Amino acid sequence: MATIKDIARIAGVAPSVVSRALNNKYGVKESTRKRIVAIAKELGYHPNSAARSLVTRRxxxxxxxxxxxxxxxxxxxxxxxxxxxxxxxxxxxxxxxxxxxxxxxxxxxxxxxxxxxxxxxxxxxxxxxxxxxxxxxxxxxxxxxxxxxxxxxxxxxxxxNVQGGYLATRFLLDKGHRRIGHIAGNLHFQVALDRIEGYKRALEEAGIAFCEELVVSGNFLTEGGYRAMKELLKAGCTAVFAANDAMAYGALQAIAEEGLAVPDDVAMVGFDDLEFSALTHPPLTTVRQPxxxxxxxxxxxxxxxxxxxxxxxxxxxxxxxxxxxxxx
Amino acid sequence: MATIKDIARIAGVAPSVVSRALNNKYGVKESTRKRIVAIAKELGYHPNSAARSLVTRRxxxxxxxxxxxxxxxxxxxxxxxxxxxxxxxxxxxxxxxxxxxxxxxxxxxxxxxxxxxxxxxxxxxxxxxxxxxxxxxxxxxxxxxxxxxxxxxxxxxxxxNVQGGYLATRFLLDKGHRRIGHIAGNLHFQVALDRIEGYKRALEEAGIAFCEELVVSGNFLTEGGYRAMKELLKAGCTAVFAANDAMAYGALQAIAEEGLAVPDDVAMVGFDDLEFSALTHPPLTTVRQPxxxxxxxxxxxxxxxxxxxxxxxxxxxxxxxxxxxxxx
DNA sequence: CCCGTCTTCGAAAACGTTTGTCAAATCATG
DNA sequence: CATGATTTGACAAACGTTTTCGAAGACGGG
CATH class of the missing domain: 3.40.50.2300 (Response regulator)
Known part of the structure; x- marks a missing residue:
């Protein structure tokens, strides 16, 4: 592997000059720079990043x-x-x-x-x-x-995220749903809390009382969404807002297993808008994150x-x- | 950031000793090693990787x-x-x-x-x-x-891959299908070619003539699978083997759009067994890659x-x- | 022709490690 | 206690860059 010294030797110049030439630094004549660059290219030179970052500290x-x-x-x-x-x-x-x-x-x-x-x-x-x-x-x-x-x-x-949760819930409210479940994410994450907050806010705005058993955590995973949906089904609701798409997938699966139809029996909206969300059955309505x-x-x-x-x-x-x- | 020299100074020892101590190398008394390790831990020392790889060339x-x-x-x-x-x-x-x-x-x-x-x-x-x-x-x-x-x-x-292609096609054959389409991958990749080969081999074994218009390339992408399926639908077939799951997703979408049912109108098997493949409608039969x-x-x-x-x-x-x- | 300025270049130090060599210290053995 | 063997530690070089500083050269103005 060619080093800066090799180039210097061939070019008949000091290593420091080569360094300056290659880094387009002030203080080297254009003609010698050209020469050095040509030699570097010929040798297929690439600076050793360890050496470089040792001195530059970057x-x-x-x-x-x-x-x-x-x-x-x-x-x-x-x-x-x-x-x-x-x-x-x-x-x-x-x-x-x-x-x-x-x-x-x-x-x-x-x-x-x-x-x-x-x-x-x-x-x-x-x-x-x-x-x-x-x-x-x-x-x-x-x-x-x-x-x-x-x-x-x-x-x-x-x-x-609270706006996102609000949007999702509001969307379901506007469709006429009154009993809306929420599959929450892992509560150790602020996003999960915020989305719940948005959900609550929309409910409140519509004059609907917040109902404890209608929100159950699914831990952000598909499998958790599945389990959460099973619970919500027991509690009974006509729509659910899942805190992310992955959980919505699980929820759709759970709903299908019960022989219920989406969105007629229970409507679903997710959060994230993953690529796959256009391919679920039915395609998922969801809050898009850019x-x-x-x-x-x-x-x-x-x-x-x-x-x-x-x-x-x-x-x-x-x-x-x-x-x-x-x-x- | 603490360096090896700092440790050496505190321990009253040469930097080289510190290096050897920390790397568990031969030639340093157990008691001094302990002392050095303790100091290193105290200072929160981590070796500078640039310096290290500069000399070790790793x-x-x-x-x-x-x-x-x-x-x-x-x-x-x-x-x-x-x-x-x-x-x-x-x-x-x-x-x-x-x-x-x-x-x-x-x-x-x-x-x-x-x-x-x-x-x-x-x-x-x-x-x-x-x-x-x-x-x-x-x-x-x-x-x-x-x-x-x-x-x-x-x-x-x-x-x-040829075995995989064979398995997929053979599976459809065993289900009684005789007119089986194939959505191939990007033909610049050997895997695409191999899966076609397996498809051909199974067909041949079943005494079915290979039919040019029944294999169309979808470029390994969902959208390509969608387009390919549209073509295959025109050509007419009762089953299709897609060279990967992503294309199978697109194909399922195309089939659904035509109002056809899977697997009754057209059966589908994919390749890869992505996580999502358990969630499609219907869940995708597919060749699993570990x-x-x-x-x-x-x-x-x-x-x-x-x-x-x-x-x-x-x-x-x-x-x-x-x-x-x-x-x- | 001299002096100052500006440009171009070289020497050398530095970055933080590892490692080979060698001296000193320790130890065991006779 | 002397000797040799062995362990332990110190010194210094090296890895390939960048960067500072100063020297030398070029050049123009007076």
């Missing part, structure tokens, strides 16, 4: 922490992030936290080993408040996705901060929209 | 190249890889090739910048034969997933090679099984 890579990259929910966010990463020359380093960022052995390695210049953390849960605070003390910039923290210093991009844009925006913020073009403390709240299909 | 990270990480097909493979990565202490670095590994700017950076110790390449296409050959010339070990190359030196883990195991196995091979425990040239072929649900 790695040009960004760590991305999320619960589980195999969840389809994250795919579009990741794609959006990747778009700006390739634009800006950053490399993305993913790490699954499996629901608990704090326990991330990998995260420690990322930060302490100085492997990443910045971090984006998707969907941290409530209990990790202390951890996030500690992170803020460190020197490493980060942005939270799918979470809004009151701290004015931390960067957040999220979707207005996941790709959220990913994009979050990385734009982080790279801007890393480039020193932005001070930090950016808050971006996206507005959800309801995409209506045939399940409600 | 990064302890493995690059993973695939078409598009947001495709659900890859999720389980990735999960399997991640399992052994965390076991063995390797970090995974993902890179989307968007169907053309060769064009991967990121890949160049990975290899030439010496950012990765090894590579796993998932689903490279046929045209990239030259590229793979070139890669084999380099010093960097790699394993191909979802592809079997005749070269005895390259490591491959794949599933027996994706998690494939990911696991591929990384086991690679890490073994990197650790010097394995010579290379490993070939692992998984046998597909059919998981029958209700679409056929």
């Amino acid at each position: 790695t040009e890579t960004i760590g991305v922490v999320m619960a589980d990259i195999s969840e389809p929910y994250f795919s579009q966010i990741v794609k959006g992030m990747e778009y700006v990463a390739t634009q800006t020359g950053y490399t993305l380093l993913f790490s699954n936290s499996y629901e608990n960022v704090e326990h991330g052995r990998v995260l420690r390695k990322m930060i302490s080993g100085e492997r990443v210049d910045g971090l984006v953390i998707i969907g941290s849960n409530i209990q990790e408040k202390g951890f996030i605070a500690a992170l803020a003390e460190q020197e490493i910039p980060f942005v939270l996705v799918e979470r809004n923290l009151p701290d004015p210093k931390v960067n957040c991009v999220w979707v207005d 996941r790709y844009e959220m990913g994009r925006r979050s990385l734009e913020i982080l790279t801007a901060i890393l480039r020193g073009e932005e001070a930090g403390g950016v808050k971006v709240c996206f507005q959800p929209e309801i995409t209506v299909r045939r399940s409600a | 990064t302890e990270t493995i690059g993973v190249v695939m078409a598009d990480i947001s495709e659900p097909y890859f999720s389980q493979i990735v999960k399997g890889m991640e399992y052994v990565a965390t076991q063995t202490g390797y970090t995974l670095l993902f890179s989307n090739s968007y169907e053309n590994v060769e064009h991967g700017r990121v890949l160049r950076k990975m290899i030439s910048g010496e950012r990765v110790d090894g590579l796993v390449i998932i689903g490279s296409n046929i045209q990239e034969k030259g590229f793979i050959a070139a890669l084999a010339e380099q010093e960097i070990p790699f394993v191909l997933v979802e592809r079997n190359l005749p070269d005895p030196k390259v490591n491959c883990v794949w599933v027996d 994706r998690y195991e494939m990911g696991r196995r591929s990384l086991e091979i690679l890490t073994a090679i990197l650790r010097g425990e394995e010579a290379g040239g490993v070939k692992v072929c998984f046998q597909p099984e059919i998981t029958v649900r209700r679409s056929a």
Whole structure:
């Protein structure tokens, strides 16, 4: 593998000049730069990133922490992030936290080993408040996705979840439903709480009393949605708002098993608008999160901060929209 | 951030001793090792990975190249890889090739910048034969997933696709179908060709003539499956084997749009057994690929090679099984 | 022709590790 | 106690960059 010294030797010049030439830095004559660049290309030179980041103290890579990259929910966010990463020359380093960022052995390695210049953390849960605070003390910039923290210093991009919950519930209300169940997410996550809040708000606005047994947690997973729906069916309701699409899938399955029809017997609206939601039976009416844009925006913020073009403390709240299909 | 020198100073010892102590190397008294380890823990020391890999010429990270990480097909493979990565202490670095590994700017950076110790390449296409050959010339070990190359030196883990195609078609044959369509994948990929081959073989065995207009390519995407199915419907058939589940989803949609019933009017079997396939309407009968195991196995091979425990040239072929649900 | 300014380049230090070599210290053995 | 063997620790070089600083060269103005 060719090094900067090889190039220097061939070009009859000092290594420092090569470095400057290749990095388009001030102080090298245009003709010699041309010559050096040509030699570098010829040798197929690529800078050794370890050596570089050892001195610059930058790695040009960004760590991305999320619960589980195999969840389809994250795919579009990741794609959006990747778009700006390739634009800006950053490399993305993913790490699954499996629901608990704090326990991330990998995260420690990322930060302490100085492997990443910045971090984006998707969907941290409530209990990790202390951890996030500690992170803020460190020197490493980060942005939270799918979470809004009151701290004015931390960067957040999220979707207005109470508005989303409101929209979903309101939609069902407008269809004439009065007894609307809710399959909530994992209550350790603020998004779950917020969506419940939106649900309550719409109910209240319509003058309908909140009914404890009509909301049951499904833990954000398809299987949980299935179980939750079985319960709701017992409680009896004509419509349900599921806090995410994955649970709505399980719920649809549970409904089908009982021989009931959607939306005639029970209407369903989800949250997220995953790709697959257009393919369920019937296609799912759901609250759309602009996941790709959220990913994009979050990385734009982080790279801007890393480039020193932005001070930090950016808050971006996206507005959800309801995409209506045939399940409600 | 604490360095090895800080520890050395506090412990009253040379930096080299600290290094050896922390890495459990020969030549340091147990008592001083204990002392050093204690200090390191106290300071929250983590080795700077850039510095380390600069001298060791190892990064302890493995690059993973695939078409598009947001495709659900890859999720389980990735999960399997991640399992052994965390076991063995390797970090995974993902890179989307968007169907053309060769064009991967990121890949160049990975290899030439010496950012990765090894590579796993998932689903490279046929045209990239030259590229793979070139890669084999380099010093960097790699394993191909979802592809079997005749070269005895390259490591491959794949599933027996012609057997899979055979199984699917044979299943439909056994159900009494005689006119069976096939929605093929992107013909630049060997897997697509192999699955067609299996389809043909089953047909031949049953004494049914291969019929050109009954196989149409859907490019492995849901939308392509939809379009392909529309064509097949015109050609007329009572069953179809789709080369992957994503296309089967599109096909099911196309069938539903025509007001036909699955499996009564037309039976459907897919390939992959994605998570969603249990949730389609009706649930999809499909050929199962052990994706998690494939990911696991591929990384086991690679890490073994990197650790010097394995010579290379490993070939692992998984046998597909059919998981029958209700679409056929 | 001299002096100051500006441009171009080179030398060297630094980043934080690992590792080979060698000296010192310890220990066992006779 | 002397000797040799063995353990333990120190020193220094090396990995491939970037960056600071200063030297030398070019050049123009007076």
